[in-house]
Amino acid sequence: LSALPTDRKEAVKTLLGPLTPKDVPYVRCIGLNYKSHILETGRSLPTCPTVFSKPGTTIADTNEAIPIPKIAQSQCDYEGELCILIGKDAKNISEEDALKYVAAYTVGNDVSARDWQREPGKAGPVPQWSFSKSFDKYAPLGPALVSTSVLGAADKQTLKTFVNGELRQSGDTSDLCFGVKALVAFCSQGQTLQAGSLIMTGTPGGVGLFMKPQGFLHDGDEVIVEIGGIGKVVNRMKFE
Template sequence: MKLTTVAFDDKVFIGLVEEAGILALNDVEEKHTGRRPYAEDLVTCMEQEDFLDKVSDLVNWVEEQNDKAEFYIPMEKVKLLAPIPKPRKNIFCVGKNYEEHAIEMGSKEDIPEHVMVFTKAPTTVIGHMDDILEHSEVTNELDYEGELAIVIGKRGKGIEKEEALGYIFGYTILNDITARDLQKKHKQFFIGKSLDTSAPMGPWIVTSDSIPNPNELTITTTVNGEIRQQSNTKHFIFPIEEVISVLSKGMTLEPGDIIATGTPAGVGKGFNPPRFLKDGDSIEIFVEGIGTLLNKVVRDE
C-alpha cells in the first residue's frame, strides 16, 4: 500500500496511490458511507490503530464497483507533496552506515563502532519533483545522499531489536542534501544538513507489510542520468532493527518519526576532485520496492 499527501483542485488530502491513479480517502469514503473519517494529515492517521484496516476495506469496496475509474484521480493531475510535509520533530539521520561511505569520507578508522546519529530540521522537507535551492549565498559544496527512510508508526521506548520492525509504519526515500563546507566550518552536522529544501522526501510511503525485509533493498542514485551511488541495504553496518533499538533506549519514538538510514558510497565529496551539485542538476534516487524520488537543483531567486 502506498500513501502520501496530495494537492489537487486547491485542496490537500491523504491519498492512496495505485496504478489507476489516486484515491482521495475522505472523498471516496464519503461516497461509500457518507462519512469523512480520515484526518487531513498522515501522522494523525497513523495514530489511529485501525487506519490501515479502514483503508483496506475502502479499497475492497472500490474494487466491487462497476465503474471503478470514477473514484480515481489521474496521477498527472495531482501534485504529490512530501508524505509528511512538515514532521513534528527533527528527522533522525544515521551517519556512516555503509563501510565504503565511511572510508570515502575519511579512512577505515572512520568506520563507526556505534550508531552515529544527527538530525535535520522539519523545515528542510520538500516533495517529489520540488526544487532544491542551490543556496549559493551560503555554500559552494552542496551534496546529495540517497537514503532509505523509515517512518515509525507506533509509540515505543526501550524497543528490543527482535520487535523493532513491528514499530515501523512504512518506508520512503530521502535525499539528505548536505552543505559540506558548512559541516566543516561549524564542526557539527546540524546547520550543514538543515538548509531549506535539503530533505526531499517521497514520493510516498510504502507500508511495512509490502517490504518484508528492508535490510535487503537495492538503492541507486543518479545525477543527470549518471549513476553515482549503487548499493544494497544488506551492506548496512547497523541494520534497521539495531538503529531503532538504539534510538529508543531512553528516548520515546512516536508515530511520524522519520529515520534516514544512511547513504552508500558515491557522494559528490567522495570524488577526486569533488563533484558538488550545481544549478540545473537533476537527482534521481531509486529504492527497490518503493520507487524513484526526483528533484532538480535551481538557483536561488
C-alpha cells in the same frame, strides 16, 4: 471515500509526496552507516550508530525544486538514503520488537553543504552535521510509503543515485553497519521516538565530496534517488 474499483478515470495533474513538514515532528539521521561510504572517507567501522538531527522544515516533496541558499552553494552534495517512518511512539524497545513500530519506508536525499559540514573556518574543529544539512527542504522524500508487510526489515534493497542521468551511487542495504531493527532500537533508548518521526539510515559510497575531481551539485542539476521496491525521488537544485 470508497475503496471499491470503478470505471471512472481521473487525470492526475501533480503526484504529491507522502509526507509534509507538518507530518514529521523530528528527523534523526545516521552518519557513516554504509561500509562503502566509511571506506571512502578513510575511517574505521563504528561500534554504535552516529546520530544527528534535522528539523521537520527540511522535508520536501518529490519533484519539488530544492532551494539552495547563497551560503550553501559552493559545495552542495547529495546523499541517497532509505528512510524509516515511525508508526507509533516507541521508547526502550528491543531489536526483536522494532518492526512493530515501523509504519513504512520511503526514499530520501540528505542534501548537504560540505563546507559548512567539514571546513574548520565554518564548521569548527569537529564535523558540523546538523547545520550543514538543515536548510529548508534539504530532505526531499517520496514517492510513496511502503510497509514492512512488503519489505520486512528492508535489508536487501538496492539504492542508486543519479545526477543528470549519471550514476553516482550504487549500493545495497545489506551493506549497512546497523540495519533497520538495530537503528530503531538504538534511537529509542532513553528517548521517545514519536509517531511520524523519521530515521534517515545513511548513504552509500559515491558522494560528490569524494569524487576525483569532486562532483558537487550546480544550479539546475537533477538528482534522482531510487530504491528497489519503493521507487524514486526526483528533485532539481535551484540556487537562490
